[in-house]
Amino acid sequence: MDPPEPWPRSGAVPRPETLERPIETLPGVGPAVRRKLGRLGIATVGDLLAHRPRRYETAAEERTIATLFGEDEAVLDVVVRRVSARRRGRLHILTAHVADATGEIRATWFNQPWLEPKLISGTHVRMRGKQNRFGFQVSSFDLGDAAETADFAPVYPSTADLAQKTLRTLTDEVLAFARDVGEPLPADVRAGDALPLRADAFVRLHRPRGEEDAERARRRLALDELLTLQLALRRRAREREELVAEPLPPPADLAARYRDVLPFTLTAAQEHAIEEIDGDLARPTPMQRLLQGDVGSGKTAVALYTLLRAVEADRQGALMAPTETLAEQHFLTIEGLCAELGVRVALLTSSVTARERRAAHQLVASGDVGIAVGTHALIQREVEFADLAVAVVDEQHRFGVEQRAALAEGRSPHVLHMTATPIPRTLALTVYGDLAVSEISAPPEDRKPIVTAWVTEERSSEAYKRLCAHLDQGLQAYVVCPLVEGSETKLARAAEDEAERLRVHELRGYRVGCVHGRLKTADRRAAMAAFKAGELDVLVATTVIEVGVDVPNATIMIVQEADRFGLAQLHQLRGRVGRGAEQSYCLLVSRHRDELSETATERLEAMVATTDGFELAERDLEIRGEGQLVGARQSGLTDLRFTRLRADRDLLERAKELADAGAGEELLAEAVDRLLGEAEHVGES
Ligand code: ADP
Numbered sequence: 001m002d003p004p005e006p007w008p009r010s011g012a013v014p015r016p017e018t019l020e021r022p023i024e025t026l027p028g029v030g031p032a033v034r035r036k037l038g039r040l041g042i043a044t045v046g047d048l049l050a051h052r053p054r055r056y057e058t059a060a061e062e063r064t065i066a067t068l069f070g071e072d073e074a075v076l077d078v079v080v081r082r083v084s085a086r087r088r089g090r091l092h093i094l095t096a097h098v099a100d101a102t103g104e105i106r107a108t109w110f111n112q113p114w115l116e117p118k119l120i121s122g123t124h125v126r127m128r129g130k131q132n133r134f135g136f137q138v139s140s141f142d143l144g145d146a147a148e149t150a151d152f153a154p155v156y157p158s159t160a161d162l163a164q165k166t167l168r169t170l171t172d173e174v175l176a177f178a179r180d181v182g183e184p185l186p187a188d189v190r191a192g193d194a195l196p197l198r199a200d201a202f203v204r205l206h207r208p209r210g211e212e213d214a215e216r217a218r219r220r221l222a223l224d225e226l227l228t229l230q231l232a233l234r235r236r237a238r239e240r241e242e243l244v245a246e247p248l249p250p251p252a253d254l255a256a257r258y259r260d261v262l263p264f265t266l267t268a269a270q271e272h273a274i275e276e277i278d279g280d281l282a283r284p285t286p287m288q289r290l291l292q293g294d295v296g297s298g299k300t301a302v303a304l305y306t307l308l309r310a311v312e313a314d315r316q317g318a319l320m321a322p323t324e325t326l327a328e329q330h331f332l333t334i335e336g337l338c339a340e341l342g343v344r345v346a347l348l349t350s351s352v353t354a355r356e357r358r359a360a361h362q363l364v365a366s367g368d369v370g371i372a373v374g375t376h377a378l379i380q381r382e383v384e385f386a387d388l389a390v391a392v393v394d395e396q397h398r399f400g401v402e403q404r405a406a407l408a409e410g411r412s413p414h415v416l417h418m419t420a421t422p423i424p425r426t427l428a429l430t431v432y433g434d435l436a437v438s439e440i441s442a443p444p445e446d447r448k449p450i451v452t453a454w455v456t457e458e459r460s461s462e463a464y465k466r467l468c469a470h471l472d473q474g475l476q477a478y479v480v481c482p483l484v485e486g487s488e489t490k491l492a493r494a495a496e497d498e499a500e501r502l503r504v505h506e507l508r509g510y511r512v513g514c515v516h517g518r519l520k521t522a523d524r525r526a527a528m529a530a531f532k533a534g535e536l537d538v539l540v541a542t543t544v545i546e547v548g549v550d551v552p553n554a555t556i557m558i559v560q561e562a563d564r565f566g567l568a569q570l571h572q573l574r575g576r577v578g579r580g581a582e583q584s585y586c587l588l589v590s591r592h593r594d595e596l597s598e599t600a601t602e603r604l605e606a607m608v609a610t611t612d613g614f615e616l617a618e619r620d621l622e623i624r625g626e627g628q629l630v631g632a633r634q635s636g637l638t639d640l641r642f643t644r645l646r647a648d649r650d651l652l653e654r655a656k657e658l659a660d661a662g663a664g665e666e667l668l669a670e671a672v673d674r675l676l677g678e679a680e681h682v683g684e685s
């Protein structure tokens with residue numbers, strides 16, 4: 001393939017606004033494609049431009065049929081003679097007899113029935129694949145120009161129903177806007193570091209001449225985003241220098257009583273985190289601490305301790321969760337303990353009547369309530385506190401948390417951020433820059449690692465048998481429904497239908513509840529409470545149970561069509577079991593092996609191989625080949641699209657130097673705003 005032409009210089013100034021254009025302004029993007037792109041987080045032209053290939057096809061040799069050799073990947077240029085198709089179980093096999101000047105061979109395609117009518121006799125096909133005992137197994141092909149079979153063709157992160165071909169064609173379209181990205185780095189820096197222009201980097205990222213070319217482009221874009229992050233951290237730090245907080249007196253009676261009422265002894269890791277937190281609370285500057293710990297490690301107990309320290313000082317605490325469901329779960333968890341301690345807790349939700357809400361807000365404003373629990377959005381926007389001393393922020397984007405001057409006029413609360421995103425500590429320190437980090441590195445001792453098994457759907461009845469065996473012992477279970485395409489409403493409907501189906505089939509005779517995102521708050525709360533109280537045996541759910549749900553008696557989970565979920569999501573879901581001393585199980589049911597993509601298979605294998613969040617994070621990096629870590633969405637690392645955190649340490653250092661020198665400050669100001677501002681909207685969706 002010839003390298004792409006350098007992009008013609010129009011001489012015009014960049015027009016960044018073109019990057020904001022909705023994706024449906026591109027030819028060929030109708031509602032269906034728009035929805036599919038939406039699931040990849042692509043809504044605008046700029047999003048697509050920044051959709052980084054996860055890898056590139058390696059260079060493959062052009063061969064003739066006569067010179068095909070062994071199992072090496074090769075490209076053939078052939079003409080179709082005749083075609084036939086058959087089925088084997090769920091597998092559709094398309095066979096074409098194809099020929100070139102040197103001979104004839106059988107080419108096979110799996111599960112692409114729509115292709116049959118296109119392969120009429122005499123059609124010219126360029127195809128890439130490998131010879132095996134069935135003939136030539138086609139991995140990609142082109143009926144027209146070589147886009148799929150070309151060397152270094154980009155392979156994009158995608159979903160099963162969105163073809164690489166579509167993404168490649170659309171990317172070609174948006175490369176026309178590459179000039180509009182502008183150039184944040186001054187010429188001398190670019191020259192000194194031998195960096196390509198930002199616009200060129202985008203073109204090369206999508207259409208590289210080779211691996212090296214692609215890597216150079218990626219690193220240029222990684223430097224830009226790390227610089228943006230550093231500038232954002234600096235701006236935050238400057239803003240924070242001006243903040244003061246009232247130090248809290250040392251822990252006293254309430255803290256001691258808390259340890260007494262807890263049904264367990266805090267682990268050494270938890271006590272260590274508490275010690276660090278106590279140190280922060282004694283200072284006249286606001287605490288800004290990140291509490292890291294894998295799912296089930298026991299962060300909530302530490303969070304509640306921190307909140308009680310505020311109450312002990314006759315002040316208030318707020319616990320902020322990303323969703324209402326999670327806020328409700330937190331409330332249920334801490335309410336009982338707080339009642340024993342005589343501490344009043346209020347749950348603030350947006351879904352009660354206006355009058356009830358006013359009453360609750362009134363209690364918070366008067367100081368009658370010691371701890372308020374609600375969503376980030378609600379607490380930040382609507383609630384006045386009499387005297388807020390401590391805010392605990394659960395699983396929110398890295399930014400947008402510390403501000404909120406309105407939380408306390410003139411004084412800022414001490415803030416504890418909680419995250420289950422496993423990021424190696426050293427890395428967290430560099431990326432989070434200005435946050436202190438506490439880590440709960442080991443789960444409570446009584447924990448047995450969750451046993452995870454993967455079965456394909458024809459064996460799902462065995463999975464349900466196992467689940468029922470747990471139920472018969474008085475234990476409880478979750479069944480997670482498949483991710484279905486479409487709206488939240490459609491997802492909810494599918495979950496309801498599945499619950500109904502299970503009630504008459506696999507789970508007949510058991511008490512089966514159902515929760516999803518479309519339930520009325522009261523109904524969802526009732527279902528959760530019933531499950532927690534043991535009045536339901538099984539909870540059929542969508543991913544609304546992904547975070548925060550804590551029912552130690554639930555010891556087994558079936559995830560249906562687990563191949564559709566991301567690794568981070570699966571890890572979070574699995575974390576709903578294994579929360580007590582009982583041995584717990586997670587059964588991943590996938591579609592038939594032949595229907596699974598390479599990455600889906602790798603994800604499921606990784607889940608079976610380990611329960612360690614850090615290991616899964618690393619594995620996820622390898623599988624996806626990109627700088628996103630498990631659960632990155634909640635950590636603020638979302639924005640690191642191009643960075644490979646492990647490989648790009650040098651770039652991080654360079655970005656710090658450049659930020660110190662003020663490089664890019666002006667041109668990246670908007671990106672920094674976006675990075676800092678975006679967070680304020682997280683949790684509202
Ligand atoms: P996460 O870190 O995922 O938020 P949680 O705080 O919800 O974890 O704790 C998970 C489970 O472990 C809860 O049921 C909690 O009661 C229990 N737990 C927490 N700390 C301990 C401990 N020190 N010993 C025994 N169980 C604990």
Ligand code: MG
Pocket residue numbers: 299300548
């Ligand atoms: Mg939790």
